[in-house]
Amino acid sequence: RGRLLGSGVHEPLRRAVVEACGEPSTIVEAGAGPGWYLAGAAAAHPRAVPLAMNASVPALRRAAAIGLACVVADTWAGLPLRAGCVDALLCVFAPRNAAEFSRVLSGSGRVVVAAPTTAHLAGLRAELGLLDVADGKADRLVGQMGDAGLDRVGNRLVEFEAACTREQLRDLVDMGPNAFHEHAAPRGPRTVVVSVLVSVFARTTRHP
Numbered sequence: 034r035g036r037l038l039g040s041g042v043h044e045p046l047r048r049a050v051v052e053a054c055g056e057p058s059t060i061v062e063a064g065a066g067p068g069w070y071l072a073g074a075a076a077a078h079p080r081a082v083p084l085a086m087n088a089s090v091p092a093l094r095r096a097a098a099i100g101l102a103c104v105v106a107d108t109w110a111g112l113p114l115r116a117g118c119v120d121a122l123l124c125v126f127a128p129r130n131a132a133e134f135s136r137v138l139s140g141s142g143r144v145v146v147a148a149p150t151t152a153h154l155a156g157l158r159a160e161l162g163l164l165d166v167a168d169g170k171a172d173r174l175v176g177q178m179g180d181a182g183l184d185r186v187g188n189r190l191v192e193f194e195a196a197c198t199r200e201q202l203r204d205l206v207d208m209g210p211n212a213f214h215e216h217a218a219p220r221g222p223r224t225v226v227v228s229v230l231v232s233v234f235a236r237t238t239r240h241p
């Protein structure tokens with residue numbers, strides 16, 4: 034993951050995530066992995082306090098190595114944060130605990146979720162027999178967030194083609210859910226389609 038992210042393949046996605054953050058004083062990324070998205074948000078908002086959270090210690094060691102404050106936390110067990118203290122809660126390709134995200138969000142805060150669409154890496158998935166992205170994921174997300182008092186106030190489809198080397202193709206496959214499933218080795222170089230929906234959720238007057 035670190036190698037693929039460092040190569041810049043996902044840079045347009047990171048830009049969109051950072052732009053969706055607004056003007057936060059505190060930025061938390063849940064399921065931050067090596068913290069690459071959070072590092073981008075922190076660089077764009079140097080006065081903000083960034084905090085990386087993840088269940089995996091090795092992943093957070095990488096985040097700490099690039100200067101991020103880190104807390105080991107299982108998103109499903111509850112985030113070890115006071116209620117109402119987070120202005121921007123990022124969740125990129127990671128588990129989403131809508132009730133917890135809502136609890137820790139400040140009054141004007143927002144949750145930024147990046148999740149793959151069915152078109153994400155579709156050509157590569159068809160070629161290698163990889164797992165599909167489930168249909169209706171975006172609607173389910175809106176439902177889960179709505180149950181937790183958060184409405185979708187914006188969304189942006191980030192879709193672009195990326196020319197990848199064979200190593201990048203391998204990394205793309207190995208950093209997703211297919212890492213633990215048997216599959217053919219990708220042939221390359223080739224171009225892939227990155228297709229990710231970046232959604233922004235906030236408390237609105239419907240949910241005061």
Ligand SMILES: C[S@@+](CC[C@H](N)C(=O)[O-])C[C@H]1O[C@@H](n2cnc3c(N)ncnc32)[C@H](O)[C@@H]1O
Nearest residue numbers: 064065066087088089106107108109125126127
């Ligand atoms: C697909 S990776 C995404 C990492 C990072 N957001 C990125 O896009 O580079 C999912 C991350 O969520 C973490 N994760 C999985 N289950 C988790 C949980 N219950 N609580 C916190 N983190 C979790 C994994 O360790 C992994 O780092």
